Amino acid sequence: MPNLIDRVIGWVNPHAGIARHFARKQLERAYEAASPRDTWRPRRAGASANADHQADAKTLRVKARALVQNVPYCCAALKGLATATVGTGIVPRATGQEKDTINKLFAEWSKVCDADGRYDYFGMVKAAYAAMEQDGEVLVRLRPRRPTDGLPVPLQLQLLEIDWLDDTRTGTNGNNQIINGIEYDALGAVAAYYLWDQHPGDANTIRGRKMQSTRVSAQFIIHLYNPERPGQGRGFTRFAPVIARVRDLQLYEDAELARKNLETRLSVLASGDMSGMENPASLGGAAPEQGGGVRDLGELGGGGIVGMPAGMNFTVVEPKAVPGHVEYVKYQVHIIATGLGVPYEMVTGDMSGVNFSSARVRGLDFRREVQQIQWLVLIPKLARPIHEAFIEAAYLAGKIRGRDMAVDFSPPKWDYVNPEQDVKADQAEIAAGLSTLSEKLRQRGYDPDVVFDEWASDLKKLKERGILDTMLFLQRGNMPTPTAEQNTNATKE
Template sequence: MRNFIDRIIGYVNPHAGIARHFARQQLQRAYEAASPRDPWRPRRAGASANADHQADAKTLRNKARALVQNVPYIWAGLDGLVAATVGEGILPRPTGSEKDKLSKLLKRWMKVCDADGRYDFFGLTKAAYWAMEQDGEVLVRLRTRRGTDGLPVPLQLQLLEIDWLDSARSGTLNGNQIVNGIEYDMLGAVAAYYLWDQHPGDIAVARGRSQSQRVPANQIIHLFNPARPGQGRGFSRLAPVIARVRDLQLYEDAEIARKNLESRLSVLASGDMNAMENPAAMGGGGEAPGGGVRDLGELGGGNIFGMPNGMNFTVVEPKAAPGYVEYVKFALHLIAAGMGVPYHLLTGDMSAVNYSSARVRILDFRRAVGQMQWVTLIPKLLIPLYQAFVQHAWLAGLIKTLDMEVEFSVPKWDYVNPEQDVKADLAEISGGLSSFSEKLRQRGYDPKVVAEELAEDIKLYRELGILDVMLFMQRGNMPTGSNAEGSGSSKES
């Protein structure tokens, strides 16, 4: 809007008035959210991911652990997420020139790979992924062993909670920068980690413990899922929902207290209290400390009590407040969305689920799980672990070449509707829209392995003379009765 000064300037110098008008237009915000009149101000605006981590990550981690330990649906959601992502285990399969030797060594080593003796390889993978999602990050330390230790390959893995990392360590060392317990070289690559000798939260840890020790980066696998460029540490997956879960817990506590009040029936009596001097006749009442107030005692169901003349009674019966179930379901939907898991996986509630809605949500969930498997878990944990395994096997003279070629088989997904899904896949293959190999990969199978197994099965059935029988059974027209006898007689002739 033009004010008094604008009108004077425009009257004296029209060109200056026009320039003033357009200059004012340029000051207006293109985005309403960027207007200075908006009262909302983000906390620590402009801080780096590492600054945010240093300020908040420990608190978020402790709260996330408390929720997993105490809130059933948070445990169920995290457990379902881990089951979908890791399942029975993500299997590495050597594919290079040393694949036969490495496969045998890998099968034996997987059983004894844990330095603490608690997991096999698949169990360690599951525990590492669980810790990453709950705490935001986890460490795996590579422990080289002696050849005389009797291991298939002289290497073991030590799974460490992120608390082992000295997050308070910062500064410089020989030109390298130390941030949040991680040392970076001049090119920004990780050079080392600073670890405590024991878990700092352990009861047996002495109060005057020594400083953390420097461990070279090639002995540590740091698993986390960075969301921002330059992010050197991870945040818990539960970070966006911690406050909402706590609010819901407080609401549930308040609802329980209100339900306790609703379930209690109170009676207010007014009149001549002297007539109630016989507690036994009145149901076992007595005088309160303040005097003048009588307690009728417990009134048994179906009993008849005589009351004095002139007494007035008022029954206090709290009214139930509606909307509790609806609000809880709405809040749980938001929490499930924040965690990235389907609602029914978080709650087990299938009451509002039909085939179409379940399929759509499961397809979205599968894409998210696949992204986690192939973008984070496999390249940042499993490939480095496999490469360390091969390197130690080569150094021990167990293989001739440093063969790092490997493929991974992720857990297959179960069919939502087996008959319809298989028919749809076969229709895509017959229409040229997909290949057998692609459909097998989508189900977690290795096409080459499946083809080899089929060839071996067909060869075996042919040698046993039952290939025709298997084909008849597959087509559903197995010969019976006279047809089978006729077939046999013609074959004999």
Template sequence: MANILDRLIGAFNPQAGLRRHQARELLQRAYEGASTRDGWRPRRAGASADTDHRADAATLRVRARSLVKNTPYVARGLGSMVANVIGTGINPRSLGKDAKRITALWQEWSKVADADGVRNLGGLQAAAYRAMEQDGEVLVRLRARRPSDGLPVPLQLQLLEIDWLDSSKVGSHGDNTIINGIEYDPLGKRVAYWLFDQHPGEVLGPRMARTSSSPVPAERIIHLFNPERPGQGRGFTRLAPVISRVRDLQLYEDAEAQRKNLESRLSVIASGDVNAMGPLGAEDQRTPDQRSESGDLGTLSSGSIIQVPSGLNITTVQPNAVPGYVDYVKLQLHLIAAGMGITYEMLTGDVREVNFSSARVAILEYRRNAEQLQWLTLIPGLCEPIWRAFIDAAVLANILKHPDYSCDWAIPKWDYVNPVQDVAAELDAIAGGLCTISESLRRRGMEPELFFTEYKADFERLQRDGTLDFLMMLQKGRTLGMGQAQAAQSAEKGEPR
């Protein structure tokens, strides 16, 4: 809108006045979301990801751990994510010339890969992924072992919580720069991680506790996290967007529990002369004066008739129930599930309102996110570094002659939502040329080459045993039986055969 000065200038020079008005219009914001009139001032605007991490990550991590420990649906949601993304393990299959020997060596080593001696390699993957989602990041330290230790490959993996990393270490170290406990060279490459000698939260006594940290070469550390911003060097917990909402819901649930407790009680207010009133409960041994002074006249016995003195007014107090609790909690749980990137059913186990179509849509959406996480974060950030370290250790120990890192990875297969319809749809797609058998196998988490090799070996064994003809006869009978059943159904409906 033109002001007085614009109108005055426009009276003498209309073109100048019009230019001023157009320039003022250009200064106005094109995006309503950028307007500052609503009073919204984001905290720490313009800070880098590492600066945000240094300020907030430790507090977020502590609160996320507390929610996982004390909130049933958060613990269930995190467990569902681990079960779907990791399953029993993400396993490699060597594609090199000595593939059979390497694969067999890997299977033997995976049983004793954990330096703590608690898990196998699949369990270590599950624990690492769980820590990554809960804490935002996790460390895996590669521990070289002696040949005398008797391991299939002289290497073990030590899983460390991110607390081992000295996040307070910031500054310069020669020509290198240390940011949040990670040392970078002038080109930005990670060269060392500054780790404590033990977990800083371990209770060991004043003489044994040490707060100093020392650098560990970066090639001996696998730092697993899921970066969301360019240049991000550390990870944030997946629960960060929902921490405050979960806490508010917990407070609401506690308040509701207290209100329900009050609803279940019947209170009586008595006014008047209570001195002539006898004890209401058999266990009340107080005199009327004592009861009058305290304001507590006793308890009401169930199924009894009690006479009160004349002039005593009795008023009952019974709180009314407030509706809407279930709907509000369910809405909040839906929002929490969305913030965690999982379905409502995975978070709560409540499948009462789910039908086949909605369940299929939800699980397909989650699977796309899970596969993205598997192939873009876990395999390149955790599985491949472990595989390369395994091959290098085997070569250095003269177990393998040459390093051969070529392999493919088998992720956990997805179960069908409706096996009969899903398998029939896949077979129709293969028969119609819209999908290959190998592509269908890969979707199920299976390696086609390995599948066909095992399939051929099974047929050859069945032929040698003489049981192949018998199985074919059973399959033929089953096919005929299905055909007869379909014909009977068509006859009942009056359809032509």
């Protein structure tokens, strides 16, 4: 609407009035959310990912750990993510010229790769992934060993919580810049990490001892996190979007529990002449004060018959149950599960609202999310660097002839929702040329070369022992028809 000044200018100079009108239109917002009338102002608007991390990440990490430790469905969500993403292990298989030697050497090394002696290789990958999701990031330190230590390959891995990183270190080191405990060179590449000499939260820390952080070259550190913003140098916990909602839900459940306790108690208010009542002290209660207006008349035994004085009135206090508790909690847990990126059924075990179609659709969506983490984060930022460090250590120790880094990774296979239909669909795709047998094997977590070698070996053994025809009969349901040559030989005999 034009104001008084606009109308006056338009009456004196219509062209100027029209110009003011169009100029005012240009100031209007194309997005309603950008309107000055919107009072919402995000905190730290325009801050970088590293600035947000420095301000909030430690608090979020501590709260996320508390949720996993104390809230059942948060604990179940983390375990479900680790089970789906890592399972029993993401298996590396060398594919180069020395693949047999490397694979055998890795199998031996994987049993003793943990510098702390707590995990094998696959257990360490699982623990690292779980720590990344819970804390937002985790460190794996490469520990070169001496050839005399008796290891298959002179290398071990040390899994460190992100607390080991001295995030108070900020400044410069020559031309390099230090941000949140990580040193970057002039091109922005990570040059080093500053690590405490022990865990800052360790109960065995000597009082009064000043802890020191040491510079460790980046070539000995694998920093596992999932960067979500360009330039992000540190990770945030997966639980960050749901921490406040989980806290509110826990407060609601505590209040509901207190109300339920009150509902189970039946109270009676008595009024009138109580002079004829027996002294409560004789019933085990406290004797009333002289002249007191409120008296405890004692407890009423089950199945008892008690005579009451004439003229006494009774009022029963019976709290009424408030409906809707289960539905509200389910609704909130649905939102929390969505924020964590896991199916509701995984965090609760509640399958009451699931049918085959909904389970399949949600399962496929969850599978894509898990595969994204596997192939875009876990394999390139953890599994592959470990394998390359293993190859380098094996080469330097003279265990292999060359630095053959060629490797393929097999994540855990997915179980079928409907095995019969899924297998038939895969067979139809292969028959129509829409996929290959090798691709279908890879989708199930198998190495095609290993499967084909096993098939060749099995068929050779069956043929040598003369039971291949029997196996074909069991598969097809009929015995193979003898050829004319076989009939002729049988007649001659």
